[in-house]
Amino acid sequence: AKTMLRLAAERDSLNVVADQFGAPTSAELIADVTALTIYRLQHDTALAASASGIYHLVAAGETSWHGYAQFVISEAIRLGTPLKAQTNQVNPIPASAYPVPAARPQNSRLDTSKLRERFNIQLPNWQYHVQRLVHELQQ
Structure with a gap:
Protein backbone atom coordinates (compact mmCIF):
# COMPACT_ATOMS: atom_id res chain seq x y z
CA ALA A 1 0.00 0.00 0.00
CA LYS A 2 2.84 2.40 0.82
CA THR A 3 4.36 2.03 -2.63
CA MET A 4 1.01 2.44 -4.38
CA LEU A 5 0.26 5.60 -2.39
CA ARG A 6 3.71 7.05 -3.00
CA LEU A 7 3.43 6.42 -6.74
CA ALA A 8 -0.13 7.82 -6.84
CA ALA A 9 1.12 10.97 -5.11
CA GLU A 10 4.01 11.37 -7.57
CA ARG A 11 2.41 10.38 -10.89
CA ASP A 12 -0.66 11.36 -12.90
CA SER A 13 -1.39 7.74 -13.78
CA LEU A 14 -0.22 4.25 -12.89
CA ASN A 15 0.13 1.08 -14.95
CA VAL A 16 -0.55 -1.97 -12.79
CA VAL A 17 -0.60 -5.69 -13.61
CA ALA A 18 -4.17 -6.94 -13.98
CA ASP A 19 -3.72 -10.62 -14.84
CA GLN A 20 -2.09 -11.94 -11.65
CA PHE A 21 -4.48 -12.90 -8.85
CA GLY A 22 -4.17 -13.52 -5.15
CA ALA A 23 -5.36 -12.29 -1.77
CA PRO A 24 -3.36 -9.58 -0.01
CA THR A 25 -2.74 -10.85 3.51
CA SER A 26 -1.47 -8.75 6.39
CA ALA A 27 1.16 -9.81 8.90
CA GLU A 28 -1.42 -8.92 11.56
CA LEU A 29 -3.87 -11.51 10.20
CA ILE A 30 -1.15 -14.15 10.03
CA ALA A 31 -0.10 -13.44 13.63
CA ASP A 32 -3.69 -13.42 14.93
CA VAL A 33 -4.68 -16.68 13.23
CA THR A 34 -1.43 -18.36 14.28
CA ALA A 35 -1.98 -17.35 17.91
CA LEU A 36 -5.60 -18.51 17.79
CA THR A 37 -4.74 -21.90 16.32
CA ILE A 38 -1.98 -22.46 18.88
CA VAL A 72 -5.79 1.42 -1.95
CA ILE A 73 -6.11 4.65 -3.90
CA SER A 74 -9.89 4.87 -3.46
CA GLU A 75 -9.50 4.34 0.32
CA ALA A 76 -6.82 7.03 0.54
CA ILE A 77 -8.99 9.46 -1.43
CA ARG A 78 -11.95 8.64 0.82
CA LEU A 79 -9.78 9.59 3.80
CA GLY A 80 -8.85 12.90 2.17
CA THR A 81 -5.35 12.10 0.94
CA PRO A 82 -4.34 14.34 -1.97
CA LEU A 83 -3.14 12.18 -4.85
CA LYS A 84 -2.25 13.01 -8.45
CA ALA A 85 -3.43 9.66 -9.79
CA GLN A 86 -7.11 8.99 -9.20
CA THR A 87 -8.74 5.56 -9.20
CA ASN A 88 -9.74 5.82 -12.87
CA GLN A 89 -6.13 6.62 -13.78
CA VAL A 90 -4.89 3.21 -12.64
CA ASN A 91 -4.45 1.46 -15.97
CA PRO A 92 -4.58 -2.35 -16.25
CA ILE A 93 -1.64 -3.96 -18.02
CA PRO A 94 -0.67 -7.60 -18.63
CA ALA A 95 2.18 -9.06 -16.58
CA SER A 96 4.12 -9.47 -19.82
CA ALA A 97 4.30 -5.65 -20.05
CA TYR A 98 5.94 -5.42 -16.61
CA PRO A 99 9.06 -7.59 -16.62
CA VAL A 100 10.50 -8.56 -13.24
CA PRO A 101 13.61 -10.61 -12.40
CA ALA A 102 11.60 -13.41 -10.77
CA ALA A 103 8.64 -14.97 -12.54
CA ARG A 104 5.38 -14.51 -10.65
CA PRO A 105 2.45 -16.96 -10.87
CA GLN A 106 -0.74 -15.75 -12.50
CA ASN A 107 -2.75 -17.44 -9.78
CA SER A 108 -1.42 -17.38 -6.21
CA ARG A 109 -4.80 -17.97 -4.59
CA LEU A 110 -4.80 -20.59 -1.83
CA ASP A 111 -7.52 -22.90 -0.53
CA THR A 112 -8.08 -22.07 3.16
CA SER A 113 -10.99 -24.48 3.69
CA LEU A 123 -11.18 -15.14 7.70
CA PRO A 124 -11.80 -11.46 6.94
CA ASN A 125 -11.90 -10.23 3.36
CA TRP A 126 -8.59 -8.82 2.14
CA GLN A 127 -10.11 -5.31 1.99
CA TYR A 128 -10.53 -5.19 5.79
CA HIS A 129 -6.83 -5.12 6.63
CA VAL A 130 -5.97 -2.97 3.61
CA GLN A 131 -8.47 -0.36 4.84
CA ARG A 132 -6.88 -0.46 8.29
CA LEU A 133 -3.39 -0.12 6.82
CA VAL A 134 -4.33 2.83 4.62
CA HIS A 135 -5.98 4.49 7.62
CA GLU A 136 -2.84 3.93 9.74
CA LEU A 137 -0.63 5.36 7.00
CA GLN A 138 -2.73 8.54 7.05
CA GLN A 139 -2.08 9.10 10.78
Whole structure:
Protein backbone atom coordinates (compact mmCIF):
# COMPACT_ATOMS: atom_id res chain seq x y z
CA ALA A 1 0.00 0.00 0.00
CA LYS A 2 2.84 2.40 0.82
CA THR A 3 4.36 2.03 -2.63
CA MET A 4 1.01 2.44 -4.38
CA LEU A 5 0.26 5.60 -2.39
CA ARG A 6 3.71 7.05 -3.00
CA LEU A 7 3.43 6.42 -6.74
CA ALA A 8 -0.13 7.82 -6.84
CA ALA A 9 1.12 10.97 -5.11
CA GLU A 10 4.01 11.37 -7.57
CA ARG A 11 2.41 10.38 -10.89
CA ASP A 12 -0.66 11.36 -12.90
CA SER A 13 -1.39 7.74 -13.78
CA LEU A 14 -0.22 4.25 -12.89
CA ASN A 15 0.13 1.08 -14.95
CA VAL A 16 -0.55 -1.97 -12.79
CA VAL A 17 -0.60 -5.69 -13.61
CA ALA A 18 -4.17 -6.94 -13.98
CA ASP A 19 -3.72 -10.62 -14.84
CA GLN A 20 -2.09 -11.94 -11.65
CA PHE A 21 -4.48 -12.90 -8.85
CA GLY A 22 -4.17 -13.52 -5.15
CA ALA A 23 -5.36 -12.29 -1.77
CA PRO A 24 -3.36 -9.58 -0.01
CA THR A 25 -2.74 -10.85 3.51
CA SER A 26 -1.47 -8.75 6.39
CA ALA A 27 1.16 -9.81 8.90
CA GLU A 28 -1.42 -8.92 11.56
CA LEU A 29 -3.87 -11.51 10.20
CA ILE A 30 -1.15 -14.15 10.03
CA ALA A 31 -0.10 -13.44 13.63
CA ASP A 32 -3.69 -13.42 14.93
CA VAL A 33 -4.68 -16.68 13.23
CA THR A 34 -1.43 -18.36 14.28
CA ALA A 35 -1.98 -17.35 17.91
CA LEU A 36 -5.60 -18.51 17.79
CA THR A 37 -4.74 -21.90 16.32
CA ILE A 38 -1.98 -22.46 18.88
CA TYR A 39 -4.39 -21.54 21.68
CA ARG A 40 -7.02 -23.95 20.37
CA LEU A 41 -4.48 -26.75 19.97
CA GLN A 42 -3.29 -26.25 23.55
CA HIS A 43 -6.84 -26.38 24.93
CA ASP A 44 -8.44 -29.09 22.78
CA THR A 45 -6.65 -32.44 22.90
CA ALA A 46 -8.96 -34.01 20.31
CA LEU A 47 -8.22 -31.17 17.89
CA ALA A 48 -4.49 -31.39 18.62
CA ALA A 49 -4.50 -35.14 17.92
CA SER A 50 -6.01 -34.67 14.47
CA ALA A 51 -4.53 -31.34 13.36
CA SER A 52 -1.30 -32.34 11.67
CA GLY A 53 -0.81 -31.35 8.08
CA ILE A 54 -0.38 -28.31 5.88
CA TYR A 55 -2.72 -25.35 6.23
CA HIS A 56 -3.02 -22.39 3.89
CA LEU A 57 -3.68 -18.95 5.32
CA VAL A 58 -4.66 -15.93 3.27
CA ALA A 59 -7.37 -13.34 3.65
CA ALA A 60 -10.73 -14.16 2.08
CA GLY A 61 -11.51 -13.02 -1.43
CA GLU A 62 -9.20 -12.32 -4.31
CA THR A 63 -7.97 -9.45 -6.43
CA SER A 64 -5.36 -8.55 -9.01
CA TRP A 65 -2.55 -6.08 -8.43
CA HIS A 66 -4.65 -3.66 -10.47
CA GLY A 67 -7.70 -4.18 -8.25
CA TYR A 68 -5.51 -3.83 -5.16
CA ALA A 69 -4.05 -0.53 -6.40
CA GLN A 70 -7.51 0.84 -7.22
CA PHE A 71 -8.78 -0.13 -3.77
CA VAL A 72 -5.79 1.42 -1.95
CA ILE A 73 -6.11 4.65 -3.90
CA SER A 74 -9.89 4.87 -3.46
CA GLU A 75 -9.50 4.34 0.32
CA ALA A 76 -6.82 7.03 0.54
CA ILE A 77 -8.99 9.46 -1.43
CA ARG A 78 -11.95 8.64 0.82
CA LEU A 79 -9.78 9.59 3.80
CA GLY A 80 -8.85 12.90 2.17
CA THR A 81 -5.35 12.10 0.94
CA PRO A 82 -4.34 14.34 -1.97
CA LEU A 83 -3.14 12.18 -4.85
CA LYS A 84 -2.25 13.01 -8.45
CA ALA A 85 -3.43 9.66 -9.79
CA GLN A 86 -7.11 8.99 -9.20
CA THR A 87 -8.74 5.56 -9.20
CA ASN A 88 -9.74 5.82 -12.87
CA GLN A 89 -6.13 6.62 -13.78
CA VAL A 90 -4.89 3.21 -12.64
CA ASN A 91 -4.45 1.46 -15.97
CA PRO A 92 -4.58 -2.35 -16.25
CA ILE A 93 -1.64 -3.96 -18.02
CA PRO A 94 -0.67 -7.60 -18.63
CA ALA A 95 2.18 -9.06 -16.58
CA SER A 96 4.12 -9.47 -19.82
CA ALA A 97 4.30 -5.65 -20.05
CA TYR A 98 5.94 -5.42 -16.61
CA PRO A 99 9.06 -7.59 -16.62
CA VAL A 100 10.50 -8.56 -13.24
CA PRO A 101 13.61 -10.61 -12.40
CA ALA A 102 11.60 -13.41 -10.77
CA ALA A 103 8.64 -14.97 -12.54
CA ARG A 104 5.38 -14.51 -10.65
CA PRO A 105 2.45 -16.96 -10.87
CA GLN A 106 -0.74 -15.75 -12.50
CA ASN A 107 -2.75 -17.44 -9.78
CA SER A 108 -1.42 -17.38 -6.21
CA ARG A 109 -4.80 -17.97 -4.59
CA LEU A 110 -4.80 -20.59 -1.83
CA ASP A 111 -7.52 -22.90 -0.53
CA THR A 112 -8.08 -22.07 3.16
CA SER A 113 -10.99 -24.48 3.69
CA LYS A 114 -8.98 -26.94 5.82
CA LEU A 115 -7.87 -24.18 8.19
CA ARG A 116 -11.32 -22.60 8.37
CA GLU A 117 -13.15 -25.87 8.97
CA ARG A 118 -10.68 -27.54 11.33
CA PHE A 119 -10.27 -24.48 13.57
CA ASN A 120 -13.70 -22.92 12.98
CA ILE A 121 -12.16 -19.67 11.78
CA GLN A 122 -13.83 -17.05 9.63
CA LEU A 123 -11.18 -15.14 7.70
CA PRO A 124 -11.80 -11.46 6.94
CA ASN A 125 -11.90 -10.23 3.36
CA TRP A 126 -8.59 -8.82 2.14
CA GLN A 127 -10.11 -5.31 1.99
CA TYR A 128 -10.53 -5.19 5.79
CA HIS A 129 -6.83 -5.12 6.63
CA VAL A 130 -5.97 -2.97 3.61
CA GLN A 131 -8.47 -0.36 4.84
CA ARG A 132 -6.88 -0.46 8.29
CA LEU A 133 -3.39 -0.12 6.82
CA VAL A 134 -4.33 2.83 4.62
CA HIS A 135 -5.98 4.49 7.62
CA GLU A 136 -2.84 3.93 9.74
CA LEU A 137 -0.63 5.36 7.00
CA GLN A 138 -2.73 8.54 7.05
CA GLN A 139 -2.08 9.10 10.78
